[in-house]
């Protein structure tokens with residue numbers, strides 16, 4: 001599946017710090033260009049590497065490939081992220097991108113969401129995905145897919161799949177938030193979600209209990225909106241609504257931020273309100289609806305930053321009840337702003353498989369839609 005993991009800022013900074021440090025071991029008598037790398041495996045181990053040059057130039061090895069070779073030779077085969085740091089011996093560090101050969105090596109082991117940090121310092125790095133740096137890549141699946149071969153890793157399908165071939169059902173929040181929704185509609189929504197194995201059903205909090213009962217014994221989560229759809233109610237009312245929903249069975253909370261407070265720069269208010277909902281929703285995760293159609297790009301980035309500081313799990317584009325829904329520009333902007341540390345949910349106006357795919361390709365981890373079944377194509 002395309003469900004992506006979240007990497008904390010601490011881990012990202014640790015990777016970047018190790019990549020910078022590893023440069024001291026670079027063996028580079030010819031280029032004098034020192035590169036260090038730190039590779040995070042899915043089991044949480046970090047493998048480091050430096051570049052190792054050779055008088056026979058083709059025998060040179062890059063820092064990234066050194067790290068991959070070390071990792072694979074110690075049993076790691078699935079990876080989440082790599083930090084790379086490079087620069088000349090006596091010069092400043094650069095945002096040093098991996099060479100083509102290293103990108104190919106990444107394609108062997110990593111999916112499109114594999115994160116690549118180009119680090120100048122632990123807190124100064126650019127974030128890319130493998131999809132960003134190598135969108136159309138040759139992978140093990142090309143050799144093995146149609147020949148009855150076995151792909152030599154458990155999640156190679158994920159590694160090589162484009163969104164086009166991915167079963168997106170596990171990414172869909174099947175949603176019914178209309179004021180006129182009745183219990184029978186909620187039951188039907190849950191039945192469809194069970195049939196198709198959706199990630200969740202997304203309902204108003206009055207239906208948390210009913211949805212949770214309907215979904216008992218399945219992997220489908222109950223997701224409730226809070227402070228919906230305007231986000232303008234008292235902060236403590238949002239926190240209380242979240243608590244009620246979780247007590248009734250919600251495992252995920254989609255809250256709306258206070259848009260006006262964000263726009264006038266009351267960052268503390270916005271952050272603390274999100275934090276209050278995050279705290280009262282535990283152990284449920286919180287997605288923060290920032291209502292992109294009402295925000296400038298700078299405000300969208302600020303909303304993402306505050307959501308991260310407040311401990312949210314996702315940022316989400318839209319309620320679907322305002323002047324606009326999700327688009328690829330906003331999803332990509334939000335994805336970049338949260339750098340893989342939070343996930344991104346696209347919602348609002350998503351009606352066709354093509355629209356869903358475009359948003360997934362832009363970086364969406366979750367799709368909210370009132371007709372999830374139509375998105376399966």
Ligand SMILES: [Zn+2]
Nearest residue numbers: 062098099102
């Ligand atoms: Zn390389």
